[in-house]
Structure formats: C-alpha cells, structure tokens
Amino acid sequence: MVEEKSINLTKVDEIINSYEGKKTNLIAILQKVQELYSYLPMEAMTYIGTKMEGLSPATVYGVATFYAQFSLEPKGKYVIKMCDGTACHVRGSMPVYNSVISRFNLKNGKYTTEDGMFSVETVSCLGACGLAPVVVINEQVYPKMTTDAMKVILDDIIKQERE
C-alpha cells in the first residue's frame, strides 16, 4: 500500500467548479482529478462525494471503480499500455507483454515497479489494429512490436533516466 500524501483540495474545488458542480459531470471531474494526480486519491474522492450535491463518497467510489480508466493507486512515471485487442493478440501481443512482466519481475497482480518508474497494463483495443501488436508508452505509440524491440525501447528509457 502506497502512503497517502495529503493533497491540495483547492485544485479539486476548481475542477468541480469548472463543471458547475453538476453530478452528471462526475466522470469528467474524476478524469480531470486523475490528470492532476495521475491517480484518484481517496481523499479527493471523499471530498467530491461530500461537496457535490446529490452524491455520496460511496457513489463516487462506485463510479471510480467501475471504469477501467481510473486508478486508485499512483502509477509509474512511464505507463506501458500493451494493446491486447484481437488483432494484436493474434499477432503476438502476449509474448511481448510477458517479456516486460518478467523483466520487471512483476507478479501476483502487481503492475508497478518498486521504484515507481514503470507501470504495465493491458488495454483491450487502441484502434490501431493495422499496426498490431501495438504498445503505448505514455503518449507515444510503438507499432509492430516484438520482444526484441521492446527490450531496446525499455533499455533506452532506463538509460535516459540514469543520465
């Protein structure tokens, strides 16, 4: 369990206000909050649930856990999204994914490295099926991935980080 840092709620307030505090905008508000912190801190969710009319912390938590986009834990500096849509799956996304998982020694439902540098996740389809298998690291899309190419890309990032 990662230690919860105390967070600045005035920024959360600003986000709520920019959506006029309407509960129909809850998903958009959570998206903005996640953009801010890279995850949804429990404190922020409780605050939103208490502050906004017609909501409770439980409802906010319910919505946050329903959608795959929301993360309740901080993610790594580099988020590696391995597309495992049908086209990518058929063209071998899993060997690439497994190579990353074993490289970082991630197991038993743990998807972020100890040093907080990398998070690894699979996504169902990024709609870039013509380039299968596809990996997205932060915003960068890497087409036609292989285990070899993945190794080179990760080596580069790690080298860059050391410098």
Added chain:
Amino acid sequence: MATLNIDIEKEQQRVQSELEKQGLRVLVCAGTGCVANGALEVIKKFEEFGVKTGVMSAQDKITIIPTGCHGFCEQGVLVGIPKLKTTYVKVKVEDVEEIVESHIKGGKVVERLLYVDPKTKERIQYDEDINFYKKQTRTALANCGNIDAESLDEALAVHGYEALAKVLIQNDPNAVIDTILKSGLKGRGGAGFPTGLKWKFAAANRGGKSYMICNGDEGDPGAFMDRSVMEGDPHKLLEGMAIAAFAIGADEGYIYVRAEYPLAIKRLRKAIKEAEERNYLGKNIMGSDFSFEIHIKEGAGAFVCGEETALMASIEGERGMPRPKPPFPANKGLFGRPTVINNVETLANVPVIIRKGADWFSSMGTENAKGTKTFALTGEVNNTGLIEVPMGTTLREIIFDIGGGIRNGKKFKAVQIGGPSGGCLTEEHLDVPMDYDNLAKVGAMVGSGGLVVMNEDTCIVEVARFFMNFTQNESCGKCVPCREGTKNLLHILQKIVKGRGTEEDIETLEELSAAIKDGALCALGKTAPNPVLSTLKYFKDEYMAHIRDKKCPAGVCSALKQYTIDETLCKGCTKCARNCPVGAIEGTVKNPHKIDQSKCIKCGACYDACPFKAIKKG
C-alpha cells in the same frame, strides 16, 4: 419551404476557388496509425520544402494537407498526390526530399516508394489501381484521407452540410424520416435495427425535450471504423447528427467517445467549435428555426457503455450499467426524455442518403441489407486496414482480393467476425454474401465489422478463451447470467487450454451458453457465448485435441507445448540463452544448445529470438 441565410451552393463555389489556389495538394495521412509511424515528422519535413520556404515558387505552389485515416494503416505513412496520380507508401522523413526533388519538381516518380502488390510483385503508382482500394465502394469513408479533417471549408468542398441545408429548406421532418426508412439503412453498430424506424418511434414523442446521441464508444477489439470517421471526416458525423436531430425534434445532442481515442476527441471538439462559429450548428442553424447543440462526453474505459442504456447511464454520470428495456430510449431515454442513439457509421451514411436519395442507397447491397459496410480487416492478412464494400460482398473477395491473401504464404484457417459478440467462420463460409441475415444463419454477426483473419498458427480454443476473458472482464455485474455465467465459461476454457479439460466440459459449455443467451439482461451478455458456440460448431476437433490428446494442434497453448532445439540447425550463437528469462537454455558458443524442460516456462522468447529457426515447438 424555408429560406436560409447561408447559400450552400455559393459557399461551395467559394471554397472550390480557394482550393484551386492551393496548387499541388499533397495529402499526408495523419490518422492514429500513420502518426505512430511518424506522419507528423513527415508533414514537418514537407512544410520545409513547401509554401513557407518558397522553394516551390518556380513550380506551382504545393500545399500539405494532413488528412484523417486513409485506411491502409499498415502501409503508413501514406502520402498521396492526386494531381500526379501517385500514392507513396511507408514514407519516412528521409524520403521527403526525394519525393519533392525527383517527382514534384523533376517529374520522375520515386519507384521505390510505390506499393508492391503482394501477389504479382508489381509496383503500383496510384491508389485507385491498388486492389485494396479498387474493389471498395467508399461512401461513409468517402472523404477520410482525402480532406483536411480539421477544416470546415474542406468539408464544404466535398458536399459537407449540403444535405442539412436541403432538409432545412424543405422543412419537413417526416419527409426526412421517410427517406431514411425507404433507403433501408440499418444500424451499423451491431444490432442492425432499421434507423428510420428508430427515428419514427422517437418522433412520435415530438414536442418536449428530446436528445440525439451518437455512440462513438467503439469498444470491439479489432474495430476502428468509427475512429476513422471521427478523425477523418468529423463534419460528416456532425451533419448526420443534425439531420437526425431535426427529424426527431431534438435540440441537444451528445457524442460519447472512448477515452482511448484522444485524436478523435480533439478533432471533434475543433469541428464542433468551427461549425458553431459559422452557424452550421448551434442556434438557428443557417438562419432556420432549427437549433441544435452538441456536447462531447468522454468514456472512461468500459466496454458495456457501447450498450445504449448503459451509455446513457454513463452520460448521466453514473456507473455504466444497462437498464431493462422497455422502456425503450425512444420513449424514455437520457434524463428520462425521448432519445435516439445511433452509431457513428450509421450517421455518416445519413447525409449522402439525403443528398443522393433513398433509391441510390438501396440500389447497393442485398435484399435485406442495403448500402455499404465498413470492415476493419486485420490479423494475418497481407493488406490490413479499413475497407468499405457493398453489403453482400463475400469473405473471399475481402480477404483474398482486397486483403491480398494470407501473409507469409500461410494457410487460411478462420476469420473472426463481429468481435466478442460474433463468431469464427471457416473456409466453407468464404463465399457467403455478408449481410445481417446470412451471417446470423451461420452463427456469426456483422457486428461493428471487425474481421480478424487467422492462419494455421492460431489456436481456436485459445481465441475463444481470449474473447471470454474479455467479456468476463467487461461484464458489468448487474445480472447473474452474465456475471456468473461468463466466469464459469472462462474457467472451463482455461481448464481446456491448460490440458485439464474433460469431455463433459463440452456439454457444460453448450448448456451454460444457452442459459446465458436466454437470461442475460443486455446484448453484451446475450451475445457473449457466440465465440464459444461458433468455435465449438466448426472446430470441435481442435477442442477434442486439447481434451483427449492433450495437444494444441497450432502449438500455441503453452501448457501443451514443448520447445526443443534442433541440433542440426543450431549454430550455437547463444541468442536464445541470452533471451531466456529463466535461464533454462544451456550450451557453449558454436555448439548446439539445449533447453532444460523442467525450468522452461514456455514463453517462446527463444523461438522468437532464434535467427536460424532451430527452435521447434509442438
């Protein structure tokens, strides 16, 4: 009849003369696929040679147009120069100078950047002559890849908003509904419900507040036609929505887009803003009495939100769980008001039907399925990409003519159609004319139009497990048949691919599938067993091989396969040993290596790494 304050014909003439001033148009595909291949750098490089530096002043001017997805993603970055009847494929930054110097200035085609036909090995200069494009009929996708998706003027040049102007002048919503009914247009998102009928039901509730929603939550893995329309021709979608809203009497609309499509969201926002500023959307559109505003709602990663009632729940800010029908959205939808939800591709067909007429549209297709359908052709096929063909086209034409056959000379095994709700079809179905009814008869569905081609190296049981894993993950948990049923289906399939299946499992799979189909609340659950049922129907042998012989004929299922090194082929390069994540490979340089089966985790890293094909699986 109503009069408008925008004369669309005059606008078209104005835009045409503007376009002529552009000189030579160089179209660079800037869809998601090509951007991943470096399209933005290519565009930048072209611009260095283009208008800005004046290098072209001796020649005609050139204008670089970043377009939406052209569909031929695998060959990206695509650069088209229509006036020179040339399309370049796989263009890299370093090729730009040669294209400019040799072809645009010197008139000499750069042969090495032309498309090579996989069958004849011929180089083909213009996309119209490439089989991939030649055999298509592009209507919904007509402009994708040919216009600057971020410009309203470019949309106007290709008949954008002409159909909307037409219906506003006619000012007869019922006539619009009649035209769509007569055209035979059916929903392209999967269910295939007649679009005109949906509108008619909602129109019966005209008078109060109602909503028009566009479903852009394209969640089917392996389908990306909606992304291409939103990225490549956003104004056509907005126009289709406005026409639908006019027909049903809605003044507010939503486009629900997956968060996984950031470029589509960006382009739609831009298109809405520009259309509102120039009065093609918003209050009193083109000076008529009709007002319509569109909001964008970003999804947050839940496949079930593609189901219309779940989608509405999500727009309302709740967990995206389906609601029982009836009441149908046409009577009680978003915020309890009458609502029509149409898919992106469906709406993209609307303007052209209004413009060219119902008869034109219904002249394409089959008896019960009119018009064209887009398919995302992916997997083990030579030409992967997005295509559009008349309804009734056969799989053979799509896979072998347009798709150029199976890659690497392998054998066709199956094609998965319709995503997690669809089924797997085999060689015997290659000549079935594809439409809603024919596909339903053979246990598949058009669905959103994903076609994933599989070769002999694909394990069908594993594919069934893959889809069940997907639907199980995405099941919202509201109804028991789907929540518990998919979990058990998945469990059994996992057992089988691990070699622990029994013959009774087959019966249980069938029985459970039937129960889920009957009992689930929404289409996600009702169709979830389809991949299992269709693979059981056509590939029972393969299930039995896993169960009885404990073998995976395709050599995919890791628990049932073994990697060995062929000593006669191994050169002792040590690459396999270096790639093995568990140190299971032993051997010295220049001597044949050996795999320690007790340590091997069957990940296949050695198989992929070996440059001499010395590693055998089976």
